[in-house]
Amino acid sequence: MNLLYYRIGFASNSSSLHSTWHVKDASEVYEYIEDTDFGWNTFVCSTEMGIQKYIAAQIKMNISYEVPKEATIGFIKHIFPKIKVAEIKEMDVDHQSRWELPRDFFGKTGVFPSIKFIKALEKYLIKTNGIIIGGNDNSDQEDVCKLLNVDCAFPDRLISETIYNSKFASSNTVCIKDKGVWKLFNKSNGCKIRFSFNDDGVIYEKSSSPELIDLIISNKCSHGCPYCYRGCTPEKEEAPINRVEFFIRDLLRETPVFEIAIGGGNILEYSSFFDLCDFISDYNNESYHFNTIFNTTLSWKDFTKENTYKIYKLFESFRGIAISVSKASEIKYVLEYLKKYHVKFYRGALSFQCIPELMTGEELIKIAEQRENKFGNYHITFLGFKHTGRGNSPQYSAAEFEKNKDGFRQFLQYMKKKANDNEWFDDYLYERFGVDTELIHNFPEIKETQKSWMYSEHEGKFSCCVDLVDGYVLPSSYTPYSDEYKVPEIPTPVKRVYTTEDSIASMTEIFLRENFPKF
Ligand code: SF4
DSSP, rough: OOOOOOSSOOSSSOOOOOOOESSSSGGGSOBBBBSESSSSEEEEEEHHHHHHHHHHHHHHHTTTOOOOOOOHHHHHHOOOOOSOOHHHHHEEEOOOOOHHHHETTSSSSSSSHHHHHHHHHHHHHOOOOOOEOOOOSSSSSHHHHHOOOOOEEOOHHHHHHBOOOOOOOOOEEEEETTEEEEEEEEEOOOOEEEHHHHHHHHOOSSSSOSSEEEEEEOOOSOOOOOOOOTTTTTTTTTTOOOHHHHHHHHHHHTOOEEEEEESSGGGGTTTTTTHHHHHHHHHHSSSGTTTEEEEEEEGGOOOOOOTTTHHHHHHHSSSSEEEOSHHHHHHHHHHHHHHHOOOOOOOOEEEEOOOOGSSSSHHHHHHHHHHHTTTTSOOOEEEEOOOOOGGGGGGGOHHHHHHHHHHHHHHHHHHHHHTTTTTTHHHTTTTTEEOOHHHHHGGGGGGGGGGGGGGGOTTHHHHHEHHHHHHHOOOETTTTOOOGOOOOOOOOOOOTTGGGGGGHHHHHHHHHHHHSTTT
């Protein structure tokens, strides 16, 4: 391999540039550490102790803003007893090269990084001849090259992209290990990574417990979309708030669920809407439970003057908000509404969803161009059309529907051209557009444009749907309902008397335990 240059990240200004590489034999690499201040200066960590010192410095940067000096030293000594206290006191890592070390999902404080993850990372680096090279992007790096007494090396892109970032402190990332696979979830932007430190072809086709639960709490909605895959109407039923609260509290006591997407019908029409928002806000503030985030979906039509207060409450309580649209102008309308009413949302929290099979190619291109013109900070998800509920009517029969697919195919061609026919999802669309499993099912050609780790094809493997209205637990919210998924008895809910909820909760538990054994 003759690699001439490789860099992750942007050159926003001159700063440090630390990177993780793998070499043929780390013992042949000259270790060069002047002190334990890993800043702008050139350094090479290639021995076990050198790697430990570098990781220890990263740990210090992760926690020293939140805990006293003594606790920082104690934590690092607990993991790396051979490092001297005087060295820990001197440790620093330049802000541009800091790692975000994940916290244990069930960690009680959320302050200290996962010791198991740190040990696994250390073991991996040492076992795979990993070295850490430091320098900066403002000076000639010839000195680093001279120090590298190797004829072959390659950078560890996974490590770089997983844990390198420029955060000062306070991790937003949590981790859990399942069947030998590490799963990292960033609560602030929803980024999720599954990986193994082993190279030997780990197969991970199903998680032990669902990472995402689609929680149906209502089938009420007055928008009357003709294709509504859940067949929602204003007259339909909803689950009482006490059942919702009970389920969430019971479920999350022991289960590492990263996300709960609450919905079904229109959440703004849910009769206990404000109670629900308050519960979610309270729940997120309870220190033992803050690692699960709550998402929901609205329609662009919900952004009316009358709904302003509800919209505030929703954006205040939920971490991620998706908004269904079918035109570029509807995205513009919602963004202008949020600006006009000063509705604040977390960076990375806003996304728009559309169903390409109901749209023309021109409209899809307009949406892409609008996004590319940096109109706002949001993500776009393309959802596959679902032939359930009202989507099961004759106008959407398979033969009729085939015609509707041309628009998205035109859009795919446009995107490919934009990216010079070169891994376009990777380069041009990366982090801006996403697809759901059903769209991949409807357009298998999408797979040719993505890498296998960029999508999952099957529902019910890492996620499931729990319908608290009618008592079903299904692989997805659009799985046709059948008795095999039915919870046999739905108790008559009595406001705030949780014992009546036991049967639905326990049946849910049985289903989940069977399908996700760790439950
Ligand atoms: S698709 Fe969504 S907005 Fe339309 S009727 Fe169904 S729940 Fe309401």
